[in-house]
Amino acid sequence: MNDLLTRPMINDWIIATWDQYIQQLDDLKDQCLKSYYYQGHMRVEMSPVSFDHGQDHVMIIFAVNLFIALRQIPATGLDTTTFRKSGVRECQPDVAYYLGENSRAIPSGTGIVNLDQYPAPNLVVEISRSSLLDDLGIKRSLYEDLGVREYWIVDVQKPQLFAYSVANQGSQKITTSQVLPGLEMGILEEVLQRSRQTNQAEVGHWLLERFQQD
Incomplete structure (x- = not known):
């Protein structure tokens, strides 16, 4: 399992390599999420529902x-x-x-x-x-x-x-x-x-x- 999944991640910028980021997207591909990567950090957001x-x-x-x-x-x-x-x-x-x-x-x-x-x-x-x-x-x-x-x-x-x-x-x-x-x-x-x-x-x-x- 990707070790990023064991840490708070939704709506937070988390230190990650590009490869870790891509792996995380693959792990979460069935979920409705938005994602960002910038300066060695990744952020995953829940899709808006309001x-x-x-x-x-x-x-x-x-x-x-x-x-x-x-x-x-x-x-x-x-x-x-x-x-x-x-x-x-x-x-x-x-x-x-x-x-x-x-x-x-x-x-x-x-x-x-x-x-x-x-x-x-x-x-x-x-x-x-x-x-x-x-x-x-x-x-x-x-x-x-x-x-x-x-x-x-x-x-x-x-x-x-x-x-x-x-x-x-x-x-x-x-x-x-x-x-x-x-x-x-x-x-x-x-x-x-x-x-x-x-x-x-x-x-x-x-x-x-x-x-x-x-």
């Missing part, structure tokens, strides 16, 4: 997809996809987007996205219910090193959204997206807040009108 997490996940994807469609931005959106730089780092963000010239970078039929072969996504999003501090901290560093251009974190508890532009392996907080020019984070926060008060059709109608005003 209503609010699921609702915010759907609403962020809906809002981004609507904006992309109205602005005719070439894009490929991904839901909980594994990105791997073998032996170095791995992640499974809740949402990821390839945009512009990268929108067709990953061919259909691809399983795990090999970052030694393909570029990192332009945008990644983590939906945080119990992992906010980790998403703001270690995972933020992970995505900086991964080479994404923008990183968003949705705080399900508030709800609110933190957004960072990433460049030169560092990040800076932003209020307007740079990879989706013109998309204000305040609008996305209002989408999340409105979804707590009314149904998604009404939120969608409001959002469509809001985007068309710009």
Whole structure:
């Protein structure tokens, strides 16, 4: 048995070699888990099960997809996809987007996205219910090193959204997206807040009108 199984592991960063990490994934392949590897540590998370997490996940994807469609931005959106730089780092963000010239970078039929072969996504999003501090901290560093251009974190508890532009392996907080020019984070926060008060059709109608005003 993998000795990592004898130690507390869910939602903790644990020292592990890459081979130990891969073995752990194989041992847990029948369970619904998300996994990360960074700087010689691994983290395994339970898949989200809360209503609010699921609702915010759907609403962020809906809002981004609507904006992309109205602005005719070439894009490929991904839901909980594994990105791997073998032996170095791995992640499974809740949402990821390839945009512009990268929108067709990953061919259909691809399983795990090999970052030694393909570029990192332009945008990644983590939906945080119990992992906010980790998403703001270690995972933020992970995505900086991964080479994404923008990183968003949705705080399900508030709800609110933190957004960072990433460049030169560092990040800076932003209020307007740079990879989706013109998309204000305040609008996305209002989408999340409105979804707590009314149904998604009404939120969608409001959002469509809001985007068309710009």
